Amino acid sequence: MKALRRFTVRAHLPDRLAALDQLSTNLRWSWEKPTQDLFASIDPALWGRCGNDPVALLGAVTPARLDELALDEEFLRRLDELAADLNDYLTRPLWYQQQAESGAALPTGIAYFSMEFGVAEVLPNYSGGLGILAGDHLKAASDLGLPLIAVGLYYRSGYFRQSLSAEGWQLENYPSLDPQGLPLRLLTDADGNPALVELALPDSAQLRARIWVAQVGRVPLLLLDSDVPENEHDLRSVTDRLYGGDQEHRIKQEILAGIGGVRAIRAYTSIEGLPAPEVYHMNEGHAGFLGIERIRELMTDSGLDFDTALTVVRSSTVFTTHTPVPAGIDRFPVEMVERYFADAAPSLLPGVPTERVLALGAETDPTKFNMAHMGLRLAQRSNGVSLLHGRVSRAMFNELWPGFDGGEVPIGSITNGVHARSWAAPQWLQLGRELAGSDSFSEPALWLRLQQVDPGHLWSIRSQLRALLVEEVRRRLRQSWLERGASEAELGWISSAFDPDVLTVGFARRVPTYKRLTLMLRDPARLERRLLDPERPIQLIVAGKSHPADDGGKALIQQVVRFADRPEVRHRIAFLPNYDMSMARMLYWGCDVWLNNPLRPLEACGTSGMKSALNGGLNLSVRDGWWDEWYDGENGWEIPSADGVADESRRDDLESNALYSLLEEAVAPKFYERDERGLPPRWLEMVRHTLQTLGPKVLASRMVRDYVDNYYAPAAQSGRRTIAAPEGGNEFDAARELAAYRRRIEEAWPKVKITDVDSTGLPDTPLLGSKLTLTATVQLAGLAADEVTVQAVLGRVDSNDVLQEPVTIEMTYTGSAEGGSQVFSTTTPLPLAGSIGYTVRVLPRHPMLASAAEFGLVTLA
Structure with missing residues (x-):
């Protein structure tokens, strides 16, 4: 039974x-x-x-x-x-407390929202890189002492467990998870009653959720669970599984995560006697509705109008985008969003005008509501997750800042990091303790001490970890073949499959098309020759899950499985099903080479290669994500990208050929070239260099410190300025003034014009350093001269007179002209030689703006 x-x-x-x-x-x-x-x-x-x-x-x-x-x-x-x-x-006081004691103006609390968290395999609330990154963010925040509260959903079935059919097709199974059997506690009030959040939905429905708390070191992770008796039957399944269901199901999850998440924080801080967070961080746009809930609170509790409340919320909100393609953004039909946020009672957000909510998610297509656009409009500070992804994001979202060059779009970047003590093998951690005398691995000087370590010791660690991986691969191979219907009698070959002395390459990640799982199979005969080379063989371990609805991804997995099933090569290549944190850890520890071949620039960051590097693995990767930033020619190999080739098939041919050539001519020779001690000297120098140069960079502690310094602290200061009462004034006066300024600017801006630009001072033959005087006459449509910035913009020009890498110079207000126009001027030495051009532009100016481009308003001459 x-x-x-x-x-x-x-x-x-x-x-x-x-x-x-x-x-x-x-x-x-x-x-x-x-x-x-x-x-x-x-x-x-x-x-x-x-x-x-x-x-x-x-x-x-x-x-x-x-x-x-x-x-x-x-x-x-x-x-x-x-x-x-x-x-x-x-x-005890940690880094954050020490910074505060030294006078740094840090937030008293930070709220971090994500739809998934990969903290530990026993809490399977993650699907891939976004969740693992969020989990590492919490662990590093705990290690540094940040007063951070995390918020997500508790999925009764988590993400799916992957297995394979006899034919190699991905099968999904959703286990039922019992929260009472997990490291969770139920949030209850002083009388022991479960704390519930409640949300009004269309048709007078009420969505309720209880709050499970996972304690991640110092950081509480609040997980909302709709499977409660107080809900109608269909609403109990809102938090049934991660990334499941149709759009109607998805919007309920995102409303619960955002609006319910803020209400969960209010319940938690009240029960625990903690201050409310000052800064709110959206890890992707899924939880964007949190900003609208905060607006509702300010309108209801503090009597603010929508614009003033939005000003307060924006000042203290951070948005991180992880997607490099528009297709990766959640977009809902406008009529669906309108139905959930209708003004008519009972309303999800009483008093918040529906049209203002819809405007936050507006995009070019008037029928779509864009969650990333809402995140960007609700956050004064936004970032991508690597330098390259920052550039890609600025180009992708340029439409929200029309008139600005892509490089001026106010989206920065903080390159992701990984939690060393979660992902580095015990042998490396022990070596680090011996070198550092502590568990602190953030100082570059520590990593330089690896120069003192004998190459034989480095090789011994690498060999131990490769042998452990081979044991694990054999165990998982046996389990997979049995699940696919094989008998024990057929599996004798597995006991000698893979070899602890053979160069081991790993490829493990989610399986969307752009990651190109099967690029390695572009020339199957050539790959087979590499696997079976009698002198320099390689062995290849492949893993990854395809989204349950992505049959194209499942077909790619099946293609790899069918190749790996062949008796000729099955001892050298394997697809391991059910990729999760425990499998990933063994792969990072044991693989000599970490392979990554996405379509550039579609990998936002790609932290799996960082974890391999922490274990002395060498990356073999297309220059995308973090690898584009930190590849230096000695810490691995670059697969040349053919991203300028329009024909996708030809591009794959070119890049796969480069991959095979690198394996044959660079990777395998270095691994198998041995000295008199049986060591591969050139390989070990690359291992040492990788650890020394990448070790301090790839850490999540570095990433979280970057967020504190560049985003959390400035956001807290901006938030305080909008709220604080000036002398003789009232709370929120600064926010009211900034909101009024924005309304005035936006009303006047269509009439702001540059009517004349004069240039004087240049000799007949200008030389580098010659002085140019520019004078601009501007109609400000009733705005004061100190409410705008007028800039001269100089740079080289291309054949179409487009400025390249322009330099901006602020112009000085010199007085009024006839007809009420205002005059601005500057004199500047020419900064460049060659074909030079200039223009003049007008931008809003206010001391509480994080960027002159913030409002997306600019007038060009």
């Missing part, structure tokens, strides 16, 4: 073992090996069967074993030490 529903009963711990409860439910254990070792020592075999999950272990261990441990002095000593260490970690 099959159970109707499952639930978990946790064991009652003896008083002396009570500290195991906090150690098991604070997810710091997932990056703290001594704590993992303590739980493993309770029952090593059971630990493995429970998937290295402390909560599951404590639910399965026998009471007799717990009573035995309560009398085990050595176990109790370790338990007390680890409990004290966790308490010290949670309470």
